Amino acid sequence: MNRSILTRLLLFAGLALATVVVLLPTFVHSLPRWWPWRQPVRLGLDLQGGTHLLYHVDIDQAVDNVVDRDMQDLENELRQAQIGATDVSRDGHTVRIKLANKDKRRDVEDLVRERIPTLVPAQNPDVEAADLTYTIDPKEERRVRDNVVDQALKIIRNRIDQFGVAEPTVVAQGSDEIVVQLPGIQDPQRAKDLIGKTAVLEFKLLAANGQGGSLEHPAPGYQALPGKGEGGRRTTYLVEKRVLMTGDMVKNATIAPASQTEGMAVEFELDARGAAKFGEVTTQNVGRNLAIVLDGVVESAPTIREPIRGGHGQITGRFDFAEAQDLANVLRNGALPAPLKLEEERSVGPSLGKDSINKGVLSFALGTGAVILFMVLYYRGGGLIADMALVLNVFFLVGALAALGATLSLPGIAGIVLTVGMAVDANVLILERIREELRLGKSVRAAVDAGYDRAWHAIRDSNLTTALSGVILFFFGTGPIAGFAVTLLLGIASSLLTGFVGTRIVYDILMARRRLTTVSV
Amino acid sequence: MSTKEGTRPTAPQAPGRRDKPAPVVHKFVELIPSGTKVDFVGMRGRMLVFSWALILASLAFTHFVRGGLRLGIDFAGGTMVHVKFAERTSIGDIRAALSKPELGEVIVQDVGRDSREFQIRLLGGEGGQGATSVAAAIKKGLQEKFGEGTYDVLRVETVGPKVGKDLWWDAFWAVLFATVVMGVYIAFRFEVRFGIGAAIALVHDVLLTLGALGVFQMEFDLTTVAALLTVVGYSVHDTVIVSDRIRENMRKMRRDTLATIMNLSINETLSRTLITSGTAILVTLVLFLFGGSVIHSFAFTLLVGFIVGTYSSIYVASPVVLYLEGRTRARR
Numbered sequence: 001m002n003r004s005i006l007t008r009l010l011l012f013a014g015l016a017l018a019t020v021v022v023l024l025p026t027f028v029h030s031l032p033r034w035w036p037w038r039q040p041v042r043l044g045l046d047l048q049g050g051t052h053l054l055y056h057v058d059i060d061q062a063v064d065n066v067v068d069r070d071m072q073d074l075e076n077e078l079r080q081a082q083i084g085a086t087d088v089s090r091d092g093h094t095v096r097i098k099l100a101n102k103d104k105r106r107d108v109e110d111l112v113r114e115r116i117p118t119l120v121p122a123q124n125p126d127v128e129a130a131d132l133t134y135t136i137d138p139k140e141e142r143r144v145r146d147n148v149v150d151q152a153l154k155i156i157r158n159r160i161d162q163f164g165v166a167e168p169t170v171v172a173q174g175s176d177e178i179v180v181q182l183p184g185i186q187d188p189q190r191a192k193d194l195i196g197k198t199a200v201l202e203f204k205l206l207a208a209n210g211q212g213g214s215l216e217h218p219a220p221g222y223q224a225l226p227g228k229g230e231g232g233r234r235t236t237y238l239v240e241k242r243v244l245m246t247g248d249m250v251k252n253a254t255i256a257p258a259s260q261t262e263g264m265a266v267e268f269e270l271d272a273r274g275a276a277k278f279g280e281v282t283t284q285n286v287g288r289n290l291a292i293v294l295d296g297v298v299e300s301a302p303t304i305r306e307p308i309r310g311g312h313g314q315i316t317g318r319f320d321f322a323e324a325q326d327l328a329n330v331l332r333n334g335a336l337p338a339p340l341k342l343e344e345e346r347s348v349g350p351s352l353g354k355d356s357i358n359k360g361v362l363s364f365a366l367g368t369g370a371v372i373l374f375m376v377l378y379y380r381g382g383g384l385i386a387d388m389a390l391v392l393n394v395f396f397l398v399g400a401l402a403a404l405g406a407t408l409s410l411p412g413i414a415g416i417v418l419t420v421g422m423a424v425d426a427n428v429l430i431l432e433r434i435r436e437e438l439r440l441g442k443s444v445r446a447a448v449d450a451g452y453d454r455a456w457h458a459i460r461d462s463n464l465t466t467a468l469s470g471v472i473l474f475f476f477g478t479g480p481i482a483g484f485a486v487t488l489l490l491g492i493a494s495s496l497l498t499g500f501v502g503t504r505i506v507y508d509i510l511m512a513r514r515r516l517t518t519v520s521v
Numbered sequence: 522m523s524t525k526e527g528t529r530p531t532a533p534q535a536p537g538r539r540d541k542p543a544p545v546v547h548k549f550v551e552l553i554p555s556g557t558k559v560d561f562v563g564m565r566g567r568m569l570v571f572s573w574a575l576i577l578a579s580l581a582f583t584h585f586v587r588g589g590l591r592l593g594i595d596f597a598g599g600t601m602v603h604v605k606f607a608e609r610t611s612i613g614d615i616r617a618a619l620s621k622p623e624l625g626e627v628i629v630q631d632v633g634r635d636s637r638e639f640q641i642r643l644l645g646g647e648g649g650q651g652a653t654s655v656a657a658a659i660k661k662g663l664q665e666k667f668g669e670g671t672y673d674v675l676r677v678e679t680v681g682p683k684v685g686k687d688l689w690w691d692a693f694w695a696v697l698f699a700t701v702v703m704g705v706y707i708a709f710r711f712e713v714r715f716g717i718g719a720a721i722a723l724v725h726d727v728l729l730t731l732g733a734l735g736v737f738q739m740e741f742d743l744t745t746v747a748a749l750l751t752v753v754g755y756s757v758h759d760t761v762i763v764s765d766r767i768r769e770n771m772r773k774m775r776r777d778t779l780a781t782i783m784n785l786s787i788n789e790t791l792s793r794t795l796i797t798s799g800t801a802i803l804v805t806l807v808l809f810l811f812g813g814s815v816i817h818s819f820a821f822t823l824l825v826g827f828i829v830g831t832y833s834s835i836y837v838a839s840p841v842v843l844y845l846e847g848r849t850r851a852r853r
Contacts, residue, residue, distance in 0.1 A: 341681075343684045344680045345680075347678075348676050352603070352815070356813055359813035360813075362811050367804035374800065375800075378552070379550070411819065414820070417804050418751070421801040422755070422801050425793075425797040428793050432793045439547065457769075458761065458766070462757075462761040465761055466754040468699075468706060469699050469703070469751065469753050472695055472702065472750060473750045473751070481747045484744075484747050484751075
């Protein structure tokens with residue numbers, strides 16, 4: 001046996017060994033500790049059952065939120081500095097301050113520069129006017145836009161981890177979308193509520209008796225907020241617009257049995273800064289009602305009986321166990337920087353997944369069996385060699401999928417079946433060519449050489465075009481379709497390797513031994 | 522698949538080779554006997570009419586006949602609930618269960634073979650939480666009418682209208698881009714006219730496959746687009762094989778007309794064309810018959826596309842090249 005044959009044989013033996021190493025964990029669960037590969041082939045949601053959610057992140061809203069927060073800070077600063085402003089309002093990204101006394105203009109400018117550096121003066125400042133306009137610093141806006149999706153991803157990951165799903169996937173897609181995959185979850189309502197909740201927690205004061213106008217027409221500085229519906233009847237609360245503090249100071253949140261009402265309550269613990277602030281707020285407002293507002297809905301509005309200094313509080317809202325658990329979860333992990341909109345939801349039940357696997361395997365077995373049978377009937381010996389290549393091809397293909405950690409979905413299985421149908425093409429081309437050359441009266445060796453040589457151009461060009469369509473498919477599609485594209489591409493590579501390089505070894509071995517006068521093709 | 526069993530002697534040895542010692546007579550199983558000479562090129566006039574008829578029919582079926590192409594919720598937006606009943610159930614009963622004011626016009630389709638598996642669709646509507654409640658309303662309607670446990674919810678899919686529209690354009694550009702890239706590749710690898718021929722053949726294939734989807738009221742969704750792109754790749758694959766042989770024969774037979782060379786090349790590769798297409802079509806047929814309802818339209822698209830793709834590399838791509846050849850000669 002010459003060296004060239006030996007080298008190629010060793011290459012194939014090495015690949016086959018690697019494939020066995022990579023594939024065995026999928027089929028055998030108790031492998032020895034030293035086994036170098038542990039990850040079994042991952043099944044797509046369509047095969048194992050589960051839920052796929054696609055969220056759109058409202059990035060513009062995230063910027064608006066930052067401007068809002070700056071505006072609230074500004075109002076607080078103005079109040080503390082005792083600068084009288086008749087109105088502070090926001091229009092898009094512009095904050096407008098109307099001063100009672102325009103002599104204070106310089107003071108405001110200094111204050112903003114020092115305390116709220118993310119706001120910069122808007123263009124064309126009119127020095128004489130009593131109005132000041134500020135806008136968000138473009139650099140800050142850039143930073144917010146760049147970070148929103150990452151922040152949201154991190155928060156969603158934490159929420160889902162604490163919710164308890166085995167092997168969830170939370171990834172960004174495009175510039176403003178997030179894909180969440182929850183294997184094994186069929187009725188995703190609770191998960192959706194949990195993920196989609198913006199969870200902005202705000203503490204506001206309920207309007208004192210007789211103040212703030214009516215629910216229909218709140219006075220300036222007041223607003224009407226819906227309460228949590230209880231038994232179909234909804235209360236509306238009249239609250240002061242001013243936000244006393246927000247949930248970003250929550251350090252921890254846990255569930256506890258509610259003391260008076262039935263159901264569960266959520267206890268929260270504030271960090272040091274929050275505890276000080278909470279102490280201050282409650283001290284100033286003993287006797288009034290504190291509205292605990294989550295995403296614009298008043299969860300509860302308990303009366304402040306005494307100053308609360310320890311930084312501990314409780315939200316009671318007649319939660320059931322799951323609700324309380326999820327609320328504690330979102331409070332612990334913080335608010336999303338921007339609202340999420342559910343754009344796409346796909347869930348697959350476990351029975352369909354199992355059914356799909358069975359049908360995929362059946363199709364694969366029937367398709368492969370038919371092709372193998374046809375090849376051996378039509379091309380005899382040559383067909384048998386091609387069939388060996390075909391089996392090796394599938395083996396390498398699945399191994400490559402496992403090694404890359406690709407997810408096997410139903411279109412992926414279809415891709416494997418399709419590869420089987422198309423992989424024989426290289427061999428058909430070669431065998432047809434060898435037949436032609438034999439018909440011309442060439443010797444077996446010459447015919448085989450010419451067959452491989454001449455067929456190569458057609459094989460190379462035709463596979464390149466198919467690969468090109470696979471690449472386009474990969475960039476076009478997501479999820480299962482990208483999986484299909486990967487299968488198709490790997491299938492092309494492995495069918496070239498086995499069908500062109502691999503089968504040649506067999507002919508070389510056959511011809512190396514003795515001078516063949518006839519070959520079965 | 523019928524193979525011609527039994528062996529036949531090979532064609533007579535080419536003259537000039539007789540001086541070789543003891544000529545070996547090879548016996549092959551042959552589907553297409555070697556030396557077959559079908560005048561494919563001569564048929565191109567009739568096939569042109571045939572292709573145009575099919576293209577026009579396809580345009581009709583994708584646009585207005587029977588409501589045109591049936592867009593799945595991937596593109597139209599909306600909600601799909603796939604259920605399987607333990608007992609045979611009629612579409613009418615399901616419709617009755619779902620005729621509620623909060624649900625609009627519901628499409629119910631039998632996707633199994635035994636009146637137990639159905640896809641319930643509600644197209645359009647607002648996305649997000651609103652559409653989620655559509656799925657909930659459908660489930661509730663089924664539960665009230667048929668009772669818990671008599672059916673199994675296999676799949677629920679909801680796609681918002683914005684996503685649907687984005688996906689539609691992504692798909693459109695992907696297929697168009699693939700077609701152009703293939704044409705350019707062939708033009709670069711062979712000759713410009715071959716590239717144009719291949720691109721026109723691809724447009725032909727895509728249109729005809731879409732037409733078949735329209736005729737059989739198969740759903741057009743994301744996986745169908747994936748299949749369509751695969752068809753594009755496959756069809757070029759086929760065209761390349763034929764073109765490669767034409768190029769090879771052009772070098773050998775400098776005196777012959779392009780038409781003669783083409784005819785010979787198509788005939789020489791016919792056996793390979795039919796066998797490879799045959800195995801590819803065979804496995805897609807298996808997928809179509811046994812792959813289950815989830816990949817039904819996917820397998821259907823591949824099946825039709827492969828057949829059309831094989832046809833087009835013989836009757837569309839090559840005639841276009843010939844036509845272009847005639848034009849350039851006329852201009853000279």
